[in-house]
Each structure stands twice: as structure tokens, then as C-alpha cells.
Amino acid sequence: MIETVVSARDRMLRAKTAAREIALLRDAQKTEALEAMAAAISADAADIVAANVVDISRGEASGLSLALQDRLRLDHARVKSLADAVALVAVLPDPVGRVLDDRTLANGLHLQKVAVPFGVVGSIYEARPNVTVDIAALALRSGNSIVLRGGTAAEMTNAALVATMRRALTSVGITPEAIQTIDKFGREGARELMHARGIIDVLVPRGSAELISTVVTESTVPVIETGAGVVHIVLDATAPLEWAREIVVNAKVQRPSVCNAVETVLVHRGAAERLVPPITSALQASGVVVHGDTDVQKLGTDIVPATPEDWKTEYLGLEIAMRVVDDLDGALAHIREYSTHHTESIITTDDASADRFLAEVDSAVVMVNSSTRFTDGSEFGFGAEVGISTQKLHARGPMGLAELTSTKWLARGAGQVRA
Amino acid sequence: MIETVVSARDRMLRAKTAAREIALLRDAQKTEALEAMAAAISADAADIVAANVVDISRGEASGLSLALQDRLRLDHARVKSLADAVALVAVLPDPVGRVLDDRTLANGLHLQKVAVPFGVVGSIYEARPNVTVDIAALALRSGNSIVLRGGTAAEMTNAALVATMRRALTSVGITPEAIQTIDKFGREGARELMHARGIIDVLVPRGSAELISTVVTESTVPVIETGAGVVHIVLDATAPLEWAREIVVNAKVQRPSVCNAVETVLVHRGAAERLVPPITSALQASGVVVHGDTDVQKLGTDIVPATPEDWKTEYLGLEIAMRVVDDLDGALAHIREYSTHHTESIITTDDASADRFLAEVDSAVVMVNSSTRFTDGSEFGFGAEVGISTQKLHARGPMGLAELTSTKWLARGAGQVRA
Numbered sequence: 001m002i003e004t005v006v007s008a009r010d011r012m013l014r015a016k017t018a019a020r021e022i023a024l025l026r027d028a029q030k031t032e033a034l035e036a037m038a039a040a041i042s043a044d045a046a047d048i049v050a051a052n053v054v055d056i057s058r059g060e061a062s063g064l065s066l067a068l069q070d071r072l073r074l075d076h077a078r079v080k081s082l083a084d085a086v087a088l089v090a091v092l093p094d095p096v097g098r099v100l101d102d103r104t105l106a107n108g109l110h111l112q113k114v115a116v117p118f119g120v121v122g123s124i125y126e127a128r129p130n131v132t133v134d135i136a137a138l139a140l141r142s143g144n145s146i147v148l149r150g151g152t153a154a155e156m157t158n159a160a161l162v163a164t165m166r167r168a169l170t171s172v173g174i175t176p177e178a179i180q181t182i183d184k185f186g187r188e189g190a191r192e193l194m195h196a197r198g199i200i201d202v203l204v205p206r207g208s209a210e211l212i213s214t215v216v217t218e219s220t221v222p223v224i225e226t227g228a229g230v231v232h233i234v235l236d237a238t239a240p241l242e243w244a245r246e247i248v249v250n251a252k253v254q255r256p257s258v259c260n261a262v263e264t265v266l267v268h269r270g271a272a273e274r275l276v277p278p279i280t281s282a283l284q285a286s287g288v289v290v291h292g293d294t295d296v297q298k299l300g301t302d303i304v305p306a307t308p309e310d311w312k313t314e315y316l317g318l319e320i321a322m323r324v325v326d327d328l329d330g331a332l333a334h335i336r337e338y339s340t341h342h343t344e345s346i347i348t349t350d351d352a353s354a355d356r357f358l359a360e361v362d363s364a365v366v367m368v369n370s371s372t373r374f375t376d377g378s379e380f381g382f383g384a385e386v387g388i389s390t391q392k393l394h395a396r397g398p399m400g401l402a403e404l405t406s407t408k409w410l411a412r413g414a415g416q417v418r419a
Numbered sequence: 420m421i422e423t424v425v426s427a428r429d430r431m432l433r434a435k436t437a438a439r440e441i442a443l444l445r446d447a448q449k450t451e452a453l454e455a456m457a458a459a460i461s462a463d464a465a466d467i468v469a470a471n472v473v474d475i476s477r478g479e480a481s482g483l484s485l486a487l488q489d490r491l492r493l494d495h496a497r498v499k500s501l502a503d504a505v506a507l508v509a510v511l512p513d514p515v516g517r518v519l520d521d522r523t524l525a526n527g528l529h530l531q532k533v534a535v536p537f538g539v540v541g542s543i544y545e546a547r548p549n550v551t552v553d554i555a556a557l558a559l560r561s562g563n564s565i566v567l568r569g570g571t572a573a574e575m576t577n578a579a580l581v582a583t584m585r586r587a588l589t590s591v592g593i594t595p596e597a598i599q600t601i602d603k604f605g606r607e608g609a610r611e612l613m614h615a616r617g618i619i620d621v622l623v624p625r626g627s628a629e630l631i632s633t634v635v636t637e638s639t640v641p642v643i644e645t646g647a648g649v650v651h652i653v654l655d656a657t658a659p660l661e662w663a664r665e666i667v668v669n670a671k672v673q674r675p676s677v678c679n680a681v682e683t684v685l686v687h688r689g690a691a692e693r694l695v696p697p698i699t700s701a702l703q704a705s706g707v708v709v710h711g712d713t714d715v716q717k718l719g720t721d722i723v724p725a726t727p728e729d730w731k732t733e734y735l736g737l738e739i740a741m742r743v744v745d746d747l748d749g750a751l752a753h754i755r756e757y758s759t760h761h762t763e764s765i766i767t768t769d770d771a772s773a774d775r776f777l778a779e780v781d782s783a784v785v786m787v788n789s790s791t792r793f794t795d796g797s798e799f800g801f802g803a804e805v806g807i808s809t810q811k812l813h814a815r816g817p818m819g820l821a822e823l824t825s826t827k828w829l830a831r832g833a834g835q836v837r838a
Binding site: 020023024103105109111113116118119197201202216217220222223224240242243246247250251254345354358359360362363364365366367368369370371373374375379380381391392393394396397398406407408409410411412413414415416417418 | 439442443522524528530532535537538616620621635636639641642643659661662665666669670673764773777778779781782783784785786787788789790792793794798799800810811812813815816817825826827828829830831832833834835836837
């Protein structure tokens with residue numbers, strides 16, 4: 001037991017030592033490394049799938065749910081898509097070295113604030129092998145070492161993927177110690193990772209609300225929280241029916257399992273009679289179960305009575321909650337109470353309502369007349385998405401590569417001293 | 420006991436409710452409020468000094484050290500300087516509302532990333548009444564509510580200052596609940612503050628390394644760490660004597676009690692004979708005790724033998740450690756082992772050494788040919804300093820008002836849905 005503890009720490013320390021080399025890599029070297037990783041994943045597909053078969057068999061034996069088995073499973077097509085994703089990261093612009101501030105003091109001291117890698121990024125996530133590859137590629141693209149702690153159910157698959165990526169680094173003359181997995185050290189390893197202040201510079205949990213909550217609460221390493229999305233759309237008194245219907249249906253149905261899908265629709269009382277019947281019908285025609293308050297029940301058909309629990313629920317499926325509110329204040333109060341501060345949108349043609357909504361809603365992304373599904377790093381034009389931050393420190397909303405960097409001030413002088 | 424616990428939380432919740440109003444204040448309203456606060460502090464000077472006398476008497480009775488009594492003490496002149504500091508913050512530019520990114524997607528959706536207040540800032544600090552006023556003013560200037568938890572030894576003084584500032588807010592029609600103190604709830608209140616996730620948006624500890632370490636370790640609220648400074652100056656083989664001597668003496672002597680003062684000088688072996696004698700003499704002439712390794716002992720006079728403990732020590736006084744290293748690699752290795760990642764400077768005329776130092780030293784501020792004393796928000800031109808961050812997340816180095824803001828994405832559309 002003591003030996004495994006030492007070893008998880010040893011792997012983290014190796015990542016830290018490697019980080020010095022990785023931080024200094026030039027753009028072209030990182031591109032080459034990522035292209036080598038993509039090629040290696042394709043070349044090693046048979047081994048990776050074989051390792052995955054072992055994990056899946058264990059999962060079946062231990063009663064892993066079919067949904068989790070599906071997320072865990074890698075066939076040749078999925079391995080190819082992992083390699084393709086790495087190849088896409090390879091050609092993204094290098095976020096390191098950007099000059100973010102430049103000022104010369106009266107005494108001639110020249111100050112520049114530049115983007116630098118964090119150093120060592122840690123990630124704790126669930127049994128999803130795509131996250132293993134995704135985070136490793138994004139970390140390397142931004143000049144960081146990575147320590148990975150995936151779900152135990154994916155241990156063999158992750159080990160195979162990490163071994164492949166490490167060999168790819170070696171093949172282009174870069175230290176393989178930049179990519180580490182501590183899966184084999186189990187919960188104790190995860191705990192060590194969360195307490196590795198001074199070794200791990202930032203920890204990015206990815207997965208269920210419960211996992212993220214555990215990491216946020218337990219970790220003494222700074223965390224970027226990527227949280228759940230209880231996302232709201234408000235239909236203001238002036239909401240045009242066409243926009244309201246299209247946006248609500250799109251935000252719920254286009255991909256219901258993700259965090260930027262809408263979960264609750266709040267309808268201004270002045271528009272309820274006009275909007276609730278056609279919008280609930282359109283949702284139901286798309287297979288959505290509508291949970292409504294008593295007002296919605298009166299205006300719609302086949303409405304499931306909503307309970308207070310519905311307002312808190314991230315359905316992540318073809319269900320939606322709908323409530324009639326007296327006015328914009330009522331909508332804002334509901335959002336304050338139940339929002340997870342991810343994304344909220346208002347449908348309105350009234351500029352005053354739009355402006356109030358934009359100013360007063362305290363969420364990472366606040367929208368007017370838009371589907372909430374646009375809260376996404378790729379849609380925002382970042383080229384890659386590290387996650388969607390629901391915290392206010394460091395990064396908020398969709399995170400691109402820039403959010404995997406820190407900054408450093410460089411000061412160039414000629415003997416300046418302070419008076 | 421249970422009642423006090425409820426009340427600390429109640430004060431935090433009031434700050435949170437108030438934050439909605441404070442976040443929407445216009446620039447001119449915040450200026451007016453801060454000017455009212457400055458005027459009120461001057462007007463209430465007698466009451467504030469009287470409250471301070473009570474704290475000082477208690478401190479004397481309980482054996483508070485003279486140094487801590489001095490930091491705690493407020494006379495009329497010091498109260499005036501508190502008011503002056505608030506007046507200076509009043510005229511600083513508003514950091515809220517700056518547009519940090521602006522992009523229009525192909526579908527016409529207009530995205531803007533804007534600076535917004537955090538909401539509620541918490542601060543845990545020691546018995547220094549100036550921090551009470553300073554942090555409250557900076558929080559308000561950046562549109563935040565504040566919950567203050569100062570040292571118990573300053574409880575009466577802080578209560579008087581907070582009461583004065585709250586009255587000033589009321590006098591200009593702003594809710595006084597934006598400024599809260601939880602001093603009276605003692606350690607239990609501090610603990611509640613550190614665990615008030617969802618109420619407190621960011622916690623800024625200020626004070627000793629021990630205090631900061633406790634907050635960083637215990638808090639589940641995101642923390643901005645303002646850390647200690649074991650600051651290094653490297654004298655490269657090419658270091659000009661004049662620059663080296665002036666910069667080392669300035670960095671140590673100009674104000675030895677602060678975190679950007681130098682603590683350790685690392686001398687390239689190729690320059691040791693040339694530089695150690697005159698620089699140790701100059702330091703000693705300024706009253707500095709020099710702790711040196713065996714090489715420094717041979718070259719200088721009256722050198723106190725350095726122990727490994729010296730390399731870790733932030734003297735914060737007229738003492739300095741000096742060590743001869745074989746080369747730049749030796750200096751970089753020493754810094755990696757002992758630096759607190761605050762500020763390091765190299766004195767050199769060799770561009771290659773300068774570039775390596777700037778690239779490889781992993782500190783908030785990395786300097787060439789400059790006194791480390793310039794690591795300071797006012798010197799950098801920020802107009803105010805919230806503290807100096809030694810962490811990599813969110814803010815690094817001197818923090819101005821901008822670092823007390825978060826961001827929010829605003830999206831303005833016309834019915835856009837995702838394909």
C-alpha cells in the first residue's frame with residue numbers, strides 16, 4: 001500500500017520535471033508531436049481495441065450499465081475518430097507566448113505579460129477513453145504535462161492509449177514523461193492528485209456533477225470547475241412565436257444529453273396563452289415529455305404536473321420543465337434560485353427586457369434570441385474545447401486552449417532601482 | 420453558539436443579495452460612494468480612534484507583540500491616510516464592462532466577452548485595519564460586495580470602520596449590506612466563510628504564510644493566493660558591478676519588510692571574486708547581515724555561515740543569503756528548489772543568459788537588470804494593488820482592479836438555432 005502511494009507521487013513528479021522541457025517546445029515541435037500521436041493511435045488500433053475488450057468484459061462481469069459500457073467501448077471506427085481529434089488539435093494555433101500586456105514605465109523598465117503553460121495539468125474523469133486522448137492532446141498543445149486519472153473501468157484502455165501516446169513522444173525526441181496515468185493507484189492515487197499542491201498546477205475534473213463536486217470540495221490544488229447545466233429559456237411577453245418555438249425545440253431536441261441543452265422554459269404570463277399551446281405541441285411532436293405547472297397544464301395537453309424537484313433537474317434527455325411567471329422579475333427570480341450559472345436565453349423583441357436580462361443574469365453565457373446549444377468551444381470558434389467552466393475564477397464559459405495557460409510578467413531593464 | 424453560526428451565514432447572504440445591486444452601479448455612482456466613504460472616515464476619526472484604543476488596550480493586556488500593536492494602532496494621522504487611500508480608489512477607472520472579446524459567428528450571432536464583478540468577495544486577514552478599508556474600497560470600485568474577516572485583535576476598530584463605511588453607502592442611496600464584517604463570529608465564522616461555496620465567489624487571504632496556507636488548504640471557495648516572496652537575484656558572469664551592487668542593495672534595503680525584497684543572491688562562480696567583496700561590503704555598510712556559503716565566506720568579511728535553512732527563509736529584514744553557483748544551470752536549479760515563484764531577477768549583459776532566465780524561471784515576475792522591488796501594482800501602473808498573486812490560476816503577479824472581476828459572454832441573436 002505504501003509502495004503504490006509513493007509511485008503515484010513519483011509519476012506526478014516525473015510529469016513536473018518533464019513540464020520544464022514541454023513548456024519550452026516550439027510551436028512546430030508540438031505540432032509534430034501531436035501528429036505523431038495521431039499516427040500512433042491509428043497504428044496501434046488493434047492493441048487499443050484488444051485492451052478495451054478486456055475492460056468491457058470486466059465491465060459486463062461487474063454489472064456496468066449498458067450506457068456506461070457504450071461510453072467505454074472503443075471499436076476501430078472510434079479509435080480512428082480519437083486519432084482524427086488529435087490531428088485537429090495538432091494544427092491549432094499555439095496559445096503560448098502571446099503578449100497580453102506591454103508597457104514601459106517612466107524609468108524605462110519594459111514590462112510584458114505573456115501567456116505561459118501552467119506546467120502540470122491534472123485531470124480526474126470517468127471511464128471515457130476519449131477524454132484520455134482529448135485532454136492529453138490539449139495539454140500538450142498548450143505546453144503542459146498531464147497527469148490523467150480516468151475511471152477504473154477503463155484502466156486497460158487508458159493504459160494502452162497512454163503507452164501509445166508516450167511512444168509517439170519518444171519517437172519525435174520529446175520526453176514521454178509528459179503524459180502520465182495514475183489509474184492503477186485507484187482512489188488513493190486520486191486523493192494524492194487532489195492534494196499535490198506544488199506539483200500539479202491546475203486540476204480539471206470532467207464528468208458527473210457528483211465527481212466534480214467531490215474534486216472541488218476535496219482538492220487543495222486549484223480546480224477549474226466544469227459544471228452541470230440547468231439551462232433556462234425565458235419567453236418574454238413579446239417573444240415571436242416562430243423564434244420561441246424553433247429555439248426551444250432546437251435547444252431541447254438537437255442533442256438532449258449535453259449540458260447546454262435547455263431544461264426549463266419560463267413563460268411570461270402575458271404570452272402564455274399565445275405560446276404555451278403551440279410550443280408544448282411542437283415539443284411533444286419531437287418526443288419530449290413536458291412537465292408543467294398548473295398554468296401550463298391548463299393551456300397544454302398531456303402535461304405532466306411539475307414538482308419543485310423538476311426546477312432543479314438536469315434531465316439530459318427528452319424531458320423539459322415549463323412554468324408560467326408573472327413577469328421578467330419572476331423569471332429572473334426563478335433563474336437566481338435554480339440556475340447552475342451555465343447558459344440562459346431570453347426570447348424577446350423588447351430591447352429593455354433584453355438589456356435587463358443580459359445585465360442581471362449571472363451566468364457564463366447570457367443570450368438573447370438564440371438557442372442555448374451555441375455555448376460550445378467549437379461554435380464559439382475556439383477550435384477545441386477543454387470544457388465549459390461554470391466558475392468565475394480564471395475561466396468562465398467555453399474554455400479553449402488559452403484557458404490552459406497562465407501568464408508571466410517579463411521585465412527588461414538596464415539597472416533600474418526603486419527610489 | 421448555534422445562533423452566532425446562523426448569523427455569520429446571514430451576513431454573507433445579505434452581501435450576496437446586495438451584490439446584485441452593487442454589480443449594476445454605474446461608474447459615477449461608485450465614485451460617489453467611495454468619496455462618501457472617504458469623507459465619512461475623516462469625519463468619524465474620533466470614534467474610530469476611540470474604538471482602536473479599546474483594541475490596543477486589550478492587545479496590551481493579552482500580550483500582543485509591540486510590532487503587531489504598531490500594525491493595529493490608528494491615530495488621527497493614520498485614519499486620514501485611510502481616507503486618502505479610499506479617495507484615490509474613487510477616481511480609478513471602472514474595471515466593469517470592458518469588452519474583452521468580440522466576435523460574430525457565420526450565422527450572425529454576436530458574441531461579446533465582458534468584464535463583470537465576481538459578486539461577493541471574501542477576505543481573511545490579520546489585525547491590520549488598513550486592510551479593512553483597502554479591500555472594501557477595491558471591492559466596491561470593482562462592483563463587488565465584500566465580507567471581511569479581520570484579526571480578532573482589531574475587532575472594535577474594524578467594527579467602527581465598517582459602520583462608518585456602511586453609513587456612507589446609505590447616505591448616497593446604496594445598500595449598506597454590500598459591506599459586511601464577520602469578525603465577531605471568531606474562528607467559526609472564518610470557517611463558515613471558507614466553506615460558503617455558492618455565496619462567496621472568491622476568497623482573498625492577506626497576511627502571513629501560515630494564514631494563507633490555512634485558507635488555501637481548508638477553503639472550498641476558490642482562493643486567490645497571495646504568497647510569500649523568497650526572491651532571488653542572480654549575478655551572472657557578465658554582471659556589471661555597478662548594476663549588481665545598486666540593484667542588490669536597493670532590492671534588500673529600500674524596504675526590507677515586504678514580499679518583493681530580495682532574500683537570496685546567487686553569484687556565478689566566474690564573477691564571484693569580482694563581485695562578492697564589493698557587494699557584501701555595500702550590503703554590510705547598509706546594515707545588512709550577510710549569510711554566505713563557504714565560497715562567500717572566503718571572499719567576504721564578517722559573513723555568517725549559511726545553513727540550508729537560509730535558502731528557504733524570507734527574512735523580511737536586514738539579512739540576506741548569498742551562495743556561489745557554478746553557472747546559470749546551478750542558479751536555475753537553486754531557484755527551482757527554493758523559489759516561492761514571486762519574483763526573480765538576473766543581472767547580466769549576455770543576451771543568451773537573459774533569454775534563458777526569462778524563459779525558464781517559473782515565477783510571477785521574471786526580470787533582467789532590474790530591482791525586484793518593482794513587482795508592485797502601483798509601480799506597474801495599476802493604480803491600486805489588491806495583492807501579489809503567486810498562483811497561476813486567474814491572476815499572477817501584482818493584481819489590480821481587473822483581477823477582482825470575472826467575465827460573462829453576452830450573445831445577441833435573431834432566432835439562431837444549431838444545425
